[in-house]
Amino acid sequence: MQQNNGLDKSQIISFAVLCLVLFGFMFYFQKDEQKKEALNAGKQKTEQAQNAAKPTQATNINPNVTPNSIQTATLANKELKLEFSSLGGQVSKVELLKYKAYDHKTDKADLPLYLIDKNNSNYGFQFKDKTGKTVNTKDLVFTPVVNGNSVTLTANYNGAAIQFIYTINTTGELKDQYALDFKVKSQGLANVSSDNKADFIWDYNVRNLEKGRAQEQSHSEFSYAFNNYKDYDYDGRSTMDEKDETLNWIGVKQQFFSSVIESKSGFTQSKGNQDAIEEGEYLKKLNFEGFVPMNGSELNQDFTWYFIPLDLPLLKSYDKNFDEILPLGWSFIGWMNRGFFIPMYNFIASWGIAAGWVIFLMTIIVKLILSPIMYKQHKLSAMMKVIRPEIDEANAKFKDADPMKKQQATMEIYRKAGVNQMAGCLPALVQIPIFYALFRFFPNFIDLRGQGFWFAKDLTAYDDLIKLPFKIPFLGDHLSIFAIACTVVILIYTVMTSGNMQQPQQEGMPNMKVIMYIFPITFLFFLNTSASGLSWYYFVSNAINILIILVIKYVILDEKKIHAQIQANKAQPKKEGKFQKRMREMMENAQAQQKAQDQQRKK
Missing domain, CATH: 2.70.98.90 (Beta-galactosidase; Chain A, domain 5)
Structure with a gap:
């Protein structure tokens, strides 16, 4: 039976409600903080007058x-x-x-x-x-x-x-x-x-x-x-x-x-x-x-x-x-910040809008630039879903066989279907320099210093409206709402994109799904003390990713057409690419060496 790895209507509604709750949560804390500031304004002025700086000897x-x-x-x-x-x-x-x-x-x-x-x-x-x-x-x-x-x-x-x-x-x-x-x-x-x-x-x-x-x-x-x-x-x-x-x-x-x-x-x-x-x-x-x-x-x-x-x-x-x-980073990373992110920020900021909305528009522009790559990634994900039954069948067929044979059978299915697994790595590789560039950009860009957005008083520092009465190792004595919101959307995105991930077939192999789910949680520890501008950027970025998946799944891609295309690919003779040939030869050599070692042990 074919798995449904997408989201049904109830899940879409849940996602929308969750987003509304998060935004409501943000506005609530902003309003609450404004009340506290108003109540403490007089007190602070009195304290500042009483604690006027004394000459230091x-x-x-x-x-x-x-x-x-x-x-x-x-x-x-x-x-x-x-x-x-x-x-x-x-x-x-x-x-x-x-x-x-x-x-x-x-x-x-x-x-x-x-x-x-x-x-x-x-x-x-x-x-x-x-x-x-x-x-x-x-x-x-x-x-x-x-x-x-x-x-x-x-x-x-x-x-x-x-x-x-x-x-x-x-x-x-x-x-x-x-x-x-x-x-x-x-x-x-x-x-x-x-x-x-x-x-x-x-x-x-x-x-x-x-x-x-x-x-x-x-x-x-x-x-x-x-x-x-x-x-x-x-x-x-x-x-x-x-x-x-x-x-x-x-x-x-x-x-x-x-x-x-x-x-x-x-x-x-x-x-x-x-x-x-x-x-x-x-x-x-x-x-x-x-x-x-x-x-x-x-x-x-x-x-x-x-x-x-x-x-x-x-x-x-x-x-x-x-x-x-x-x-701002070495080499290409520094060039991205100096030649792309800083000019883009300055251009949008010249419109006179708040820094947080500048970051919002920056995120959309970056997503538009990366949209062709994102489309290929999600199309690959849809194709992987269609051929999943055949992959499962091959895994069952070679369950007790040599693991190398099982891998060869799986690769053969990919080759006949015209699915290039390496293409799925491209978006991740592209995102790495962008992430590192922004990791350098947000805490070092002086134009963001002191710029508030919602409850974050400074987008170059963390927001700490949720203060803890104790310190948690690697987390500190607060919880950043931007970091929490970002972690939630990353977790939702991970759930949506990990459906096609194969489970480990051998004992002792790591369960990649579990690792993928742990990653967003560990990300919280990193973002909680980082610049809130970075958390806001990645909240918007991953929310857009989720919307892109939904649009591609329900509007752009037709699974029946993809299935028909895969069947047509199977019927056509496939020329073995250099990478696939190299992988096949490596597997065959490894298999031959394994057999020789087994025969040597028997002697």
């Missing part, structure tokens, strides 16, 4: 310096507000004025966004004086003098003067607004030191600025360019070692922002390490060390600091390979 690195004696100077333009400390002559605070950081207390992105604050960045130039004592400029006390858009910090060490001159751009192009010119000058240092190079040491603790801690932590790493800006590399491991390369710039990349220092002479013998921080306001601790030359034992070098959002057009405008900092 600097760490007393130098025993001769007290916190009250440390002076600060400030520079600002339209994009950056910078503060400089007299202790070490360092940049002690960096605020990006047009962006906000996520506040875990209010569940909103309403905090000032500081890349550097509270001594999380500490850098200096280290050298030895003629007595062998190690000196680091971060321990010296500088005197700041502000002149317009420039600040000069001067320190003295045993009669030698060291100056750090910082200049910010207040006019010019947007890219210039994120740059800070940094000149280092010395006078009389040759009388104090005989070194021919200084060791630039930079310690940096990455601040937690986004909602998804684990996701942001995984995107925090070293990034650097070398070979005259032509080559780029990154390091998310525990250590980095580039002793043979001269680095043009070294940066600490976060999910959407980066702090970069460029050396005009380059950093040599560079090395670094990084360690994850499990909890608190910091995500990772990174330490970098690289040498810069001291000409005639004087420290005269030009640098540029960049405190930049990872916006692709902005990064490209520098022409310093900064666009590689944005992790």
Whole structure:
């Protein structure tokens, strides 16, 4: 008796009702969340007023310096507000004025966004004086003098003067607004030191600025360019070692922002390490060390600091390979994001619609492009259903025979029917690079940052309206509604497409149907802490897949015609293809070897 592997009318109605329930569930939580926000608005304002930020005292690195004696100077333009400390002559605070950081207390992105604050960045130039004592400029006390858009910090060490001159751009192009010119000058240092190079040491603790801690932590790493800006590399491991390369710039990349220092002479013998921080306001601790030359034992070098959002057009405008900092994927994957998904998003977003609906339309466009491949896949599925009785008959006939003979008989049925099993793999192969490209796109595309849709407040982070009173391993302390909805439709799609999958005929062989059903459940663990934009995309994508199957099954394909076509294919002599010939020869050789081994055992 032929199995009915499709959906009947009651199943179609069930699917439609389930979709309505899911959407109703989404709208309910959105409305409920809006009520909570309205009730807590006054309370939050009161708390923010009571918890106004207090000045943070600097760490007393130098025993001769007290916190009250440390002076600060400030520079600002339209994009950056910078503060400089007299202790070490360092940049002690960096605020990006047009962006906000996520506040875990209010569940909103309403905090000032500081890349550097509270001594999380500490850098200096280290050298030895003629007595062998190690000196680091971060321990010296500088005197700041502000002149317009420039600040000069001067320190003295045993009669030698060291100056750090910082200049910010207040006019010019947007890219210039994120740059800070940094000149280092010395006078009389040759009388104090005989070194021919200084060791630039930079310690940096990455601040937690986004909602998804684990996701942001995984995107925090070293990034650097070398070979005259032509080559780029990154390091998310525990250590980095580039002793043979001269680095043009070294940066600490976060999910959407980066702090970069460029050396005009380059950093040599560079090395670094990084360690994850499990909890608190910091995500990772990174330490970098690289040498810069001291000409005639004087420290005269030009640098540029960049405190930049990872916006692709902005990064490209520098022409310093900064666009590689944005992790959109290597090779073809990166090309798909840069040349297809980002332009498509920008084009649709220019219509003025919400980000969630932009993603919805992107999904439809991708489906339309892939529709010919999808049609072939589902047509193959329908043909497999028609010849299933013959496959079952062959399996029963060769039940007790050599497994190789059973496989040969099955392949012969496919060949006569004109069914190419390998064609079913093509859609899956095409989907893999698309999935990986989108996996890179959604959590790294800064235009989506802070863009809400329904109950998801930020499409680059997870939605967590369903909060759990405990933590579940690999799942966390919440349930994402987008992830749940996506998992449900993937499960429905799996049920619809796994009907033609053969059951294992031999003992010990895995049941592929069971594995296929487990996959959507495991997918929930992955999506629950991923960008909600990715879950929304795949919810829409798989819902469309289900509709395509229904349309193909009930509107486009006629099983009687397919059956007649298969019978006609059987009647015609079939030319054996190269792949089929190779498979047949492999099976025959394997069968011959098996027989030889059996005969050898009998002897």
